[in-house]
Amino acid sequence: MALSPLNAISPIDGRYRSKVEKLKDYFSEEALIRYRVLVEIEYFIALCEIPLPQLESVSSSIFEDLRAIYKNFNTEDATAIKDIEKVTNHDVKAVEYFIKEKFDALGLSAYKEFIHFGLTSQDINNTAIPLSIKDAMNDVYVPEYTALLEKIEGLAKDWAHIPMLARTHGQPASPTRLGKEIDVFAVRLKEQFNLLNDVPSAAKFGGATGNFNAHKVAYPNIDWKAFGTKFVQEKLGLHHSFPTTQIEHYDHVAALFDGLKRINTIIIDLDRDIWTYVSMDYFKQKIKKGEVGSSAMPHKVNPIDFENSEGNLGIANAIFEHLSAKLPLSRLQRDLTDSTVLRNVGVPFGHTIIGFKSTMKGLGKLLLNEPKFAQDLENNWAVVAEAIQTILRRESYPNPYEALKGLTRTNEAITQSSISNFIDTLDVSDAIKSELKVITPSNYTGI
Structure with missing residues (x-):
């Protein structure tokens, strides 16, 4: 059965495929194979540029033909490598054999044994994968x-100048501005x-164990550490980790995933706040003709985009967290769990992009309900008590906090009138009283 959005197990490749289509060029099996081919080809070219004695006769004019192997890489090539893998039962070795066939076609058969020369599979995987992550970050994320x-x-x-009642612990608090x-x-x-x-991007x-053992024994007079650093940093544009065990230690990619997780957490926080504002009627939502908000309640327009975002970013964070916790741990020189x-x-990149797009869509549907902001402020004159008692403190008025506490912590509604009457009872100058009466919930918004 051909894979389709209807029979895919993961919603990334099913329901949400259209939202994450670009990621296939970086994180699909075909993409991973292509990046492996890229590293193998560039490594062979780098050996020619030393040059190793046996590769001195390789003309630089063939380099672009070699690069065309990965630049023109397609699904047919990936399938050919997977067919080889069925025999080798080793994914990187299958790439090596595939390139050897390409060398035969280019008349480079005499140099085939310098493909993957002195390397272990992790030299390819631990360059191909960070390169794919770096490209995906720059091109998609x-x-x-x-x-x-x-x-x-x-x-x-x-919304910079929209005054809004703030809430701390869910209760009315010192006013703020929506834009802030x-x-x-x-x-x-x-x-x-x-x-x-x-x-x-390390x-x-x-x-095999990070020491260039095979390289050193074959060509003891070459500075292989310098070669490796130059290859990784100048050819591939990555940071060369050294020393290492058989594998990259993954500390840097763990830091990246932790950073992506924190960004997602901030977006989740935004999603929840906007969701709450919608529930408070601070925002209406644009209605799209034909859409249904509820299967039972025709009036509903649910904040589904923010809910979708929160759910997808939560899944992304769970996986990012596992990756950042797991990858730096490996027994001795290496175990296979990292692979x-x-x-x-x-x-997690897929769920992150879905989350970003959902938040973006939700924000684009918001309609500001200014009267509701003004109504909430007018209904909560008690919030100016902080302003009044602070000015009274400035004037060394005795026990101002307690005086305002007695006024505001009652079950009676606090209104502009009751605040004004309270100010009139204060033993302060008329100038101070005038200063206090200017304060309203709508203008007491700070800086």
């Missing part, structure tokens, strides 16, 4: 993140994103 951040920043600017509350999320996101830029490259879990790297 960053544009989605940037679009969402710009949307949030735009709303913060649009949204801007909090924008600043949090930018600060965490800046931390991501400090995390290197790769291991050093032979298994690394095949799931694309899953």
Whole structure:
């Protein structure tokens, strides 16, 4: 049966496939194979550029033909490698045999044994995977993140002057402005994103146990550490981890995943706040013709986009957390658990992108209900008590907090009139009374 959105087990490849289609170029099996081919080809070219004595006769004019093997890589090539793997039962060795066949076709048969020369499979996997993650971050994640951040920043600017009743512990508190509350999320996101830029895309490259043993024994006069660093950093654009065991220690990629998790957590926090504002009638939502909010209640327009985002980002974080906790742990030189879990790297990225898109969609449907903001402020004159008692403190008025506490902590409604009457009873100058009476829930919003 051909895979379709209807029979896929994962919703990433099913229901949400159209939202994460771009990720297939970085995290699918075919993509992983292509990145492995890229590393193998670039490694052979780098050996020619030393040059190793046996490769001195390889002309640089053939390099672009070699690069075409991975640049023009397609599903047919990936299938051919998978067919070889059925025999070898080893995925990286299958890539090596595939490239050897390409060398035969290019008239390079004499040089085939320098494909994968001195390497272990992890020299390929631990360069291919971080390279794919780096590319996915730059090509897919960053544009989605940037679009969402710009949307949030735009709303913060649009709503900068909308006074709003704040709530601490769910109770009415000192007023704020809607734009400022949204801007909090924008600043949090930018600060965490800046931390991501400090995390290197690290790769291991050093032979079976990280010491270039095979390279050193074959060519003892070459500085293989310098070669490995130059290859990883200049050819592949990654950071060369050294020393290592057989595998990359994964500390840097764990830091990346932890950073992505924190960004997702901030978006979840935003989702929940907006969801709550919708429930408070601060926002209406644009209605799309034909859409149904509830199968039973025709009037409902549910904040489903924020709920969808929260759910998907929660799944992403659970997997990111497992990856960042698991990958740096390996028995002695290496066990195979890293290989298994690394095949799931694309899953949290997929759920993250789905979450970003859902939040973006939800924010785009919001309709500001300004009268509701004004109504809540007018119904909560008690919140100016903080302002009054603070000015009284400034004036050394005796026990101002207790005086306001006696006024406001009653079951009677606090109104503009009751606040004004209270001010009139204070033993302060008329100028101070005038200053206090200017304060309203709508203008007591700070900076």
